[in-house]
Amino acid sequence: MPSRRLLGAGLLAAAALAALLVGPARIVAQRPPGGPPAPEISPLARAARDHAVRTLTEFDYGKATPLRDGTSLREYWIEAKNVEVEVAPGVRFPAWTFNGAVPGPTIRCTEGDSIRIHFTNNGTMPHSMHFHGIHRAGMDGVFEQVVPGQTFIYEFRAEPFGLHLYHCHTMPVKMHISRGLFGVFLVDPKQPRPKAREMVMVMNGFDTDLNGEDNEFYTVNGYANVFFRDYPIPVKAGELQRIYLVNMTELDLVNSMHTHATFFHVYPTGTSLTPTLYTDTITMGQGERAILEFRYPYPGRYLFHAHQNEFAELGWLGQFDVKP
Amino acid sequence: MTPRPNPEKSPGLSGVRVWLAGVGPLLLVGAMTWWFLSSGVAWLRLGGVPIEKLAIERVVFRPQEVVLKVRNEGPGPLSVGQLLVNDAIWDFSITPGREIGRMKGATLSIPYDWLPGEPYVFTIVSGTGIRHTRRVELATMTPSASPRSFLIFGVLGAYVGVIPVFLGLLWLPFLRAMPRTWMDFWLSLTIGLLLFLGVDTLKESIEVLGRVAAYWNGVMLVALGVVGAFFALNGVGSVLAGSARSGSGAPARPSGMALATLIAIGIGLHNLGEGLAIGAAYTLGEVALGSFLIVGFTLHNTTEGLAILSPLVGGKASVRDLGILGLLGGGPTILGAWVGAFTYSDPLSLLFLGIGAGAIFQVVRVLARGRAEGGESVIESLSRPQNAAGLLVGFLVMYATSLLVAG
Numbered sequence: 001m002p003s004r005r006l007l008g009a010g011l012l013a014a015a016a017l018a019a020l021l022v023g024p025a026r027i028v029a030q031r032p033p034g035g036p037p038a039p040e041i042s043p044l045a046r047a048a049r050d051h052a053v054r055t056l057t058e059f060d061y062g063k064a065t066p067l068r069d070g071t072s073l074r075e076y077w078i079e080a081k082n083v084e085v086e087v088a089p090g091v092r093f094p095a096w097t098f099n100g101a102v103p104g105p106t107i108r109c110t111e112g113d114s115i116r117i118h119f120t121n122n123g124t125m126p127h128s129m130h131f132h133g134i135h136r137a138g139m140d141g142v143f144e145q146v147v148p149g150q151t152f153i154y155e156f157r158a159e160p161f162g163l164h165l166y167h168c169h170t171m172p173v174k175m176h177i178s179r180g181l182f183g184v185f186l187v188d189p190k191q192p193r194p195k196a197r198e199m200v201m202v203m204n205g206f207d208t209d210l211n212g213e214d215n216e217f218y219t220v221n222g223y224a225n226v227f228f229r230d231y232p233i234p235v236k237a238g239e240l241q242r243i244y245l246v247n248m249t250e251l252d253l254v255n256s257m258h259t260h261a262t263f264f265h266v267y268p269t270g271t272s273l274t275p276t277l278y279t280d281t282i283t284m285g286q287g288e289r290a291i292l293e294f295r296y297p298y299p300g301r302y303l304f305h306a307h308q309n310e311f312a313e314l315g316w317l318g319q320f321d322v323k324p
Numbered sequence: 325m326t327p328r329p330n331p332e333k334s335p336g337l338s339g340v341r342v343w344l345a346g347v348g349p350l351l352l353v354g355a356m357t358w359w360f361l362s363s364g365v366a367w368l369r370l371g372g373v374p375i376e377k378l379a380i381e382r383v384v385f386r387p388q389e390v391v392l393k394v395r396n397e398g399p400g401p402l403s404v405g406q407l408l409v410n411d412a413i414w415d416f417s418i419t420p421g422r423e424i425g426r427m428k429g430a431t432l433s434i435p436y437d438w439l440p441g442e443p444y445v446f447t448i449v450s451g452t453g454i455r456h457t458r459r460v461e462l463a464t465m466t467p468s469a470s471p472r473s474f475l476i477f478g479v480l481g482a483y484v485g486v487i488p489v490f491l492g493l494l495w496l497p498f499l500r501a502m503p504r505t506w507m508d509f510w511l512s513l514t515i516g517l518l519l520f521l522g523v524d525t526l527k528e529s530i531e532v533l534g535r536v537a538a539y540w541n542g543v544m545l546v547a548l549g550v551v552g553a554f555f556a557l558n559g560v561g562s563v564l565a566g567s568a569r570s571g572s573g574a575p576a577r578p579s580g581m582a583l584a585t586l587i588a589i590g591i592g593l594h595n596l597g598e599g600l601a602i603g604a605a606y607t608l609g610e611v612a613l614g615s616f617l618i619v620g621f622t623l624h625n626t627t628e629g630l631a632i633l634s635p636l637v638g639g640k641a642s643v644r645d646l647g648i649l650g651l652l653g654g655g656p657t658i659l660g661a662w663v664g665a666f667t668y669s670d671p672l673s674l675l676f677l678g679i680g681a682g683a684i685f686q687v688v689r690v691l692a693r694g695r696a697e698g699g700e701s702v703i704e705s706l707s708r709p710q711n712a713a714g715l716l717v718g719f720l721v722m723y724a725t726s727l728l729v730a731g
Contacts, residue, residue: 088413090405090422091449208453216449217406217413224406224413313412 044086049230051101052221056199056233059108059186062115073114074158076107078129080146080168080181081122087206088217088224088315094210095180096123096168102222103202103248104166104183111161111190117154121146127176128152130169131185132287134159142169161189163244163270163289178207178250180222186244189273196240196293199233203255203306203316204248215251217315218306224315228303232321237299244270245282246289255316256283257292258307264294281307299324376402376450378424379537380458381670383446384466385438392432392446392458396424397539403451409436410445427539438463464606469666477603477661484602484621485595485657490650492629499637505710510634512711514587515691516718517631521594522684524726528601529677536670545671549678550685553593557686561586581645583635583690588652590687591628595653597673597680599660604668624725627718628653635691 041049062074083100087093098104109115121127125148130141135156138144146152167173168181184200204222205215217224227233235241243264249255258281265275266282270291282290296302302320305312377398384391390409396402403423407416416434424430438444442463448456467473499510529546536542564582602621632649664673692702706715 087453088406088449090403090451091453092405092451093453206453208449209455210453216453216455310411314408315413 042086044084044092045089047101048086048223049226052219052223052226053231055103055106055202055221056227058106059200060105061108067114069112071110071112071114073116074109075116075118076105077118077120078104079120079122080127082124085180085222087208087219087222091208091217093180093206093208096127096176097180098129098183102180102182103204104181106184106186106200106244107166108186108188109158110188111159113158113187115154115156115158118151119146119154120151121148123148126170127168127181128170129154129166131156131166132164133185133187140169141166145170158187160271161187163187163246163267163291165246165248165287165289167248174250175212177248178205178212182248184244184246186270191273193242193273194240196242197235198242198244200244200246201257202246202248203257205250205252205255205311207251213251215249215314218249218255218311219315220318225317227318232301232319234321234323235296237296237322237324239295241292241294241296243292244289245284245292247284247286249286252311254283254285254308255311256281256307257304258282259292259294259304259320260302261298261300262294262296262302264292267291267293283307296320296322298322375399376452376454376456377538378402378404378448378450378454378456379539380446380448380456381429381537382668383444383458383460385463386466386468388435388437390434390436390438390444390446392434392448393429394424394432394448394456395429395537395539396426397537399426401425404430404432404448405451405453406449407432407434408445408447408449409434411447440464467606467665473665474662477665478658480602481599481658481661482654485599485625485661486650486654488622488625489591489595489629489632489654492626492631493633493646493650495630496633496636496641496646499633502637504638507634507637508708508710509714510630510637511691511694512706512714513718513721514631514634514714515688515706516715516720517627517722518587518590518684518688518691518718519715520719520722520726521591521628522681522688524722525594525597525677525681525684528597529674529681532670532673532677536674540671540674542671542674545674546678546681549675549680550682553679553682554686557586557589557683560589561686561690580635580637580639581641583694584632584641584649585652586690587635587687588632588649590683591631591653592656593676593683594680595625595628596656596660597677599657599662600664600668600673600676601660602657603661603664603666604673606665621728623728624722625654625657627721627725631718 060076062076065073065075067073078098079100080096080098081100083095083097084092085095085097085102095102107115107117117129119129126145128141128145129152131139131154133156139154139156141154144152164185164187166183166185168176170176182202182204184202186200201220202222203218203220206217206219207214208216220227223230243257245257247255260280263278263280264282266277266279267273267275268277268290270289275293282292284290299322302322304318304320306316375398377396379395379397380392381395382393384393394404401423404418405422407414414434414436416432418430418432420430432448440463444460444463446458446460450456467477499506502510526546529542533542533546561582564579564585598621629650632653660676692706705711
């Protein structure tokens with residue numbers, strides 16, 4: 001007759017076994033890939049993990065000042081600086097960052113808002129901020145290179161509404177983006193989208209050996225497998241989920257996302273309120289982005305990953321933990 | 325290390341001064357090094373991150389497991405970040421730990437369902453994001469040192485090394501039945517065979533040099549082996565020839581038995597390297613030891629017995645002598661096969677290949693000098709038609725049989 005404690009242990013073991021079964025492959029399933037966990041998490045690893053999780057749900061609305069026409073003036077302070085970050089457990093990367101981490105802050109506003117970006121370059125080479133949007137030539141962040149130590153102020157109106165991005169546009173651009181100088185620029189429509197659990201996912205690759213040819217690791221929000229190994233994303237069954245998915249991958253032509261056991265509506269570039277596609281896999285070129293909306297009807301653990309599985313197996317792997 | 329009184333030392337240099345003169349430069353070098361490391365590096369603004377170098381020295385395939393033996397051959401410590409198998413992040417455990425000091429080693433254990441006969445690429449990404457890669461052309465279960473595998477590799481070594489040499493020795497009655505004028509031909513044929521073996525040994529070392537960790541300075545390991553074996557065997561040769569040394573002090577021709585022993589030792593050292601290569605090739609999964617390859621080695625090595633015989637044609641040799649010569653020449657193949665299969669190491673292999681080549685070249689030198697008569701130079705003597713023909717035929721026979729082991 002097993003004691004209650006033994007029964008509890010058995011249940012735990014069963015749960016552990018069930019957890020093992022959700023792994024992506026039979027061998028990996030025994031433990032998350034990536035080697036033994038460090039006895040105590042290093043400061044770099046903690047920073048990378050926390051930043052990835054924060055980027056998922058943190059939006060920077062700036063310092064807002066209401067204007068007479070009902071819109072707002074939103075001011076942001078962005079600093080370019082060199083920071084060593086961890087991109088996979090035990091692997092460091094000499095990143096160039098906006099505000100100290102990759103990706104940079106998610107700049108969020110409403111269509112028609114006046115945006116003012118105070119950009120200071122504290123890096124070691126010229127940088128700029130090039131926003132995707134509609135604005136005047138002088139605010140495009142291409143011909144006005146900001147040398148180290150200088151500050152530049154970008155001013156423009158937020159339009160059109162949709163899911164956009166910003167990145168450094170100093171040549172060689174593929175290098176400046178590849179090193180980490182990018183972030184999400186999210187412009188909400190004046191009529192807000194339906195209420196949903198919102199998540200930002202920025203896909204990218206890290207060329208850790210800096211050979212300029214290929215990426216060693218692929219991540220979402222800057223840390224390999226973070227949503228698989230460290231932080232399976234908790235969601236509620238039946239609740240509307242909205243992912244702002246941005247592809248900032250360099251050195252590879254496309255990146256993709258596939259959700260297991262559910263389908264999503266696709267709003268390409270987020271510039272329309274009507275979805276164009278109902279699918280479970282989306283493939284995007286460099287700089288492409290889309291808003292995905294879906295629900296999980298059944299509780300449990302579900303993978304999501306790049307459907308180029310070579311990317312998935314180099315760090316682009318995550319799971320949703322769907323609670324009843 | 326006590327300085328001996330030197331009868332020719334300059335007058336006025338007392339014992340203490342001699343010591344100072346010997347130790348002084350060392351102290352100065354020490355002081356210079358200390359300054360350079362303590363403040364010189366900063367003062368000269370030599371900085372930056374040193375490039376990490378990690379050598380995957382050995383890949384061991386076990387049932388559902390792959391073990392990598394790695395060595396940090398970079399200029400500073402490094403840490404193992406991620407492991408990729410065929411370009412996919414994979415799970416692993418590492419002992420003693422992820423941090424590996426300069427010149428230190430570590431062992432990675434990878435749970436992996438590998439398939440025999442398939443190629444694999446193992447990549448370790450170290451802390452600064454550098455890739456360190458080792459490719460295995462053909463995964464094969466690594467033999468463990470069990471009695472059975474000892475037997476298997478022993479038999480293999482005997483088959484490719486020992487038995488052929490003995491078979492070659494059986495030519496003795498034939499050689500003796502040939503006209504005496506053929507002596508020259510047999511001996512120069514032996515020189516041809518040995519020259520081929522010497523170059524062949526060096527060629528094998530080149531193959532190992534292609535993969536050995538740069539940290540081992542492999543070329544110089546080979547050179548060390550060559551030079552060491554050459555002069556060591558020179559000494560052995562003098563001792564063997566000592567009994568025949570004439571009173572005048574001029575080196576006499578070594579006896580037939582002494583020469584044969586020398587040749588057998590040289591060939592034995594070569595075969596040690598060959599055994600290493602066979603055992604290692606099997607272990608490293610670079611070659612499938614097909615039946616053809618074994619037959620090829622067998623034929624190829626039969627000529628080695630012939631080489632040992634040539635100095636004995638004129639003299640006497642008992643069966644026991646021949647037995648010892650055969651073991652000297654062929655036996656090391658078994659030892660080499662064991663070492664190569666169970667505890668293979670590239671640097672050790674290089675050293676032994678160098679020793680093999682050096683030994684062979686020394687034997688060539690002794691044989692070639694023995695051909696010279698009167699005031700002839702070695703080249704002149706080898707250019708005599710009979711000698712030149714023998715040398716060429718020896719080389720060609722070796723070349724032809726070597727084609728059987730190509731690939």
